[in-house]
Amino acid sequence: MPRLVLPNTKYKESYMSALFEFQQEDLWPDLDREFLENRFDDYIAEFEKTRKGLGLPLGWVAATEYWWVEGDEFIGRIDIRHRLTDALKKFGGHIGYEIRKKYRGKGHGKNMLKAVLPFAKNLNIEKVLITCDSTNIGSQKVILSVGGVLQDEINNEGRDEPTQRYWVEL
Numbered sequence: 001m002p003r004l005v006l007p008n009t010k011y012k013e014s015y016m017s018a019l020f021e022f023q024q025e026d027l028w029p030d031l032d033r034e035f036l037e038n039r040f041d042d043y044i045a046e047f048e049k050t051r052k053g054l055g056l057p058l059g060w061v062a063a064t065e066y067w068w069v070e071g072d073e074f075i076g077r078i079d080i081r082h083r084l085t086d087a088l089k090k091f092g093g094h095i096g097y098e099i100r101k102k103y104r105g106k107g108h109g110k111n112m113l114k115a116v117l118p119f120a121k122n123l124n125i126e127k128v129l130i131t132c133d134s135t136n137i138g139s140q141k142v143i144l145s146v147g148g149v150l151q152d153e154i155n156n157e158g159r160d161e162p163t164q165r166y167w168v169e170l
C-alpha cells in the first residue's frame with residue numbers, strides 16, 4: 001500500500017527518475033538535476049528547514065513536503081503550506097501535488113490528497129484552499145473526491161488558464 005513519508009535519501013534513485021520524467025513535461029523546471037545528484041542530502045535538509053520555517057525566501061511560508069511511496073518507489077509528492085498569503089490565496093493555496101505520469105489514472109492522486117488532510121488538520125488548518133487550472137480535469141476530480149467546493153474562477157496574471165479555487169472543510 002502506498003503511504004506518505006517525509007522526504008528521505010532512501011528514495012533518491014526513484015526520485016531522480018521522477019524528476020527527469022516531470023521535466024520532460026515541463027514540470028519542476030527549477031530543480032537542477034546535477035545539483036540534486038551530487039547534493040541530495042542537502043536537498044532533503046532543505047525540506048526540514050522549510051517545514052520549520054527557517055531561512056525561507058521572502059514571501060514564503062513554512063510548508064511540509066510529503067512523498068507518496070510504495071516500497072522504495074517514489075510515486076508522487078504533495079505539500080502543505082502552513083498558512084495562506086495573499087499570493088497563495090490567488091494561486092497555489094494550501095496544498096500542491098503531482099503524480100508521476102506512469103502512475104496517473106490509478107487513484108493515487110485521490111488517495112494521496114485524502115491521506116494528507118489529517119496532517120493539515122494537525123497544523124490547525126480548518127479549511128484547505130486548493131487551486132487548479134480550469135482545464136485540469138484530473139486535478140479537479142481529485143479535489144472533488146475529498147469534498148472540495150468550488151468558490152470561484154479567477155484570472156491570474158501570467159497564466160494562460162483561469163484558476164479555480166476550491167475549499168475543503170476539515
Ligand SMILES: CC(C)(COP(=O)(O)OP(=O)(O)OC[C@H]1O[C@@H](n2cnc3c(N)ncnc32)[C@H](O)[C@@H]1OP(=O)(O)O)[C@@H](O)C(=O)NCCC(=O)NCCS
Nearest residue numbers: 097098099104105106107108109110131132137138139141
Ligand atoms: C492531477 C494529478 C495529480 C491527478 O493524479 P492521478 O493519480 O491521475 O489522479 P486519480 O487517478 O486519483 O484520478 C482522478 C480522476 O481524474 C481522472 N484523470 C486523471 N488525469 C486526467 C486527465 N489528464 N484528463 C482527464 N481526466 C483525468 C482520472 O481518470 C480519475 O477519474 P475518475 O474520478 O472518473 O476515476 C496528476 O494528473 C498530475 O500529477 N498531473 C500533473 C501535475 C498537476 O496537474 N498537479 C495538480 C496541479 S493543481
